[in-house]
Amino acid sequence: YLDAHAHLRDDAGHRQVVRNGSLPQRTILTGIGPVEVQQPRVRDRRRADQRQKFTSAILPPYLRKTKSIEELIPWLYLKGVSTGDFSEALAALLGPDAKGLSANTITRLKAVWQQEYEAWSKRSLVGRHYVYVWADGVHFNIRLEEDRQCILVLMGATADGHKELIALSDGFRESEQSWKALLLDCHARGMTTAPALAVGDGALGFWKALRQVFPTTREQRCWVHKTANVLDKLPKAQQPKAKAMLHDIWQAESRAAAERAFDLFVATYQAKYAKAVDCLIKDREELLVFYDFPALHWAHVRTTNPIESTFATVRLRTTKTKGSGSRSACLTMVFKLMESASKKWRLLNGSPLLAKVIAGVQFADGVEQTNAA
Template sequence: MIIGVTEHGHKELVAVEDGHRESEASWRELLTGLRERGLDNAPKLAVGDGALGFWKALSKVFPDTRHQRCWVHKTANVLDKLPKSVQPKVKSDLHEIYLAETRDGAHKAFDSTLRRFRDKYPKAMENLEKDRDELLAFYDFPAAHWIHLRTTNPIESTFATVRLRTKRSRSCGNRDTTLSMVFKLLQSAQKRWKRIKGFNQLKLVVNNVQFRDGERVDDQSGRDAA
């Protein structure tokens, strides 16, 4: 399932297909279908969880698209490798990273977390550190968009409803019937999706206006010069 955003800031269902266990081939088929349907310009940023198949396929179909890893999924993955008694402390540290006002601030918080927990919990910190750049890509986009770019929650919350419905239905029929039911459920959910903040800045992103720490680079340089 892929969600996009219109020029007026409305989230819109772009594609949904069944696939084989998040495989690269399945994702590549879906993404290639988008390009063939008219998505000629590569998306500026894609937000997703740790599904390797998606990122591999994206790099082949839209090689210019930046990668942003979902902080909700990353937090869950890191905490899963920790004793419950330590999880609140690490979770608080992770909040300090992605809520930092600047990329430099995020890196400092990142380094602090690694120093604090790496010796005792190497697997958890390795899981965090390996996606460092992809976790902080959102800093190169408008600050108003950050809340939307740090997570895939719109997809996850929508699919929770879909999973609940399919479990209750038990037997959903054949492949086409199941896919049609999922599509209709997603269409219905789409009506409740909230408009993104700062949608008026989407045009700037599409037109390759550069941002640093959430602010336009030309605006920042103008203040620095003053």
């Protein structure tokens, strides 16, 4: 800073911007522990209307913790360190002299996170085009309430193949009204283009709501949920074989092969285990819709795994801390954990093919169909 202003001199040739001692020493908490620093002070001798105030970009005023420490605090909390254990955990990492980091820090952070969630949930979705969406309702324990909380989750894949969290809301998993409110809110905020395909569990109230808000969106039932539901209606001794037969359906290379595997499952279990078969066949068409989309996308659209894999981390954190204390705290926690997880989300396989899906190009057994001349 002094060198940049070295050319400024008075009539006698004296420099106008000079060093003027140092500011009082202060302690900065860094990733290697507390560090004592002393910042130089600058004096500007020019007229009042010409003077500039020096502010260090490296050492801003009131800085007490480096960026790495600011990021460490929420990371520790979100990864499962309870509020009461914070001081001990930080002392172990940074030494006994770690100051200004306590349970109160987390209390303040949670208030900030709540504001961030509220702002995020009201953000504009104008211009956002989600080609595929995944929906699910995930339950959590709330320490201070008897009933478990269900958080409705909607994720989407953009036209360039990036996965995004679209919406999070408190609601009821099987409630059409809860899902309709979520979808209408997204629509009102600018999500007006209907997704090409939606993926979710058949038990969700999401489907009735989807048909009202985005009637042209096609429906794909999640094979992970369906497999679990079918196996639940079979004796344990039958489950390994049945699971392999179900796997043969959704892993088939063509719809025709999947249909044959489907018929074989029905023929094998219809007589003795009608409930299991009925559970499967009621969604027969919706279970095989993925064959009408690019084969490179099948791994993404046959299940709600984009949501399930992310929530494995969320559940781990809430299990360690025996659940959040309130419904709003749980919702905020889930938002921050998914925000953190989203940094590691990968592009969809075959992302360039999304443009063809948007354009309405037809696919059969995952292969683009071209009209004969």
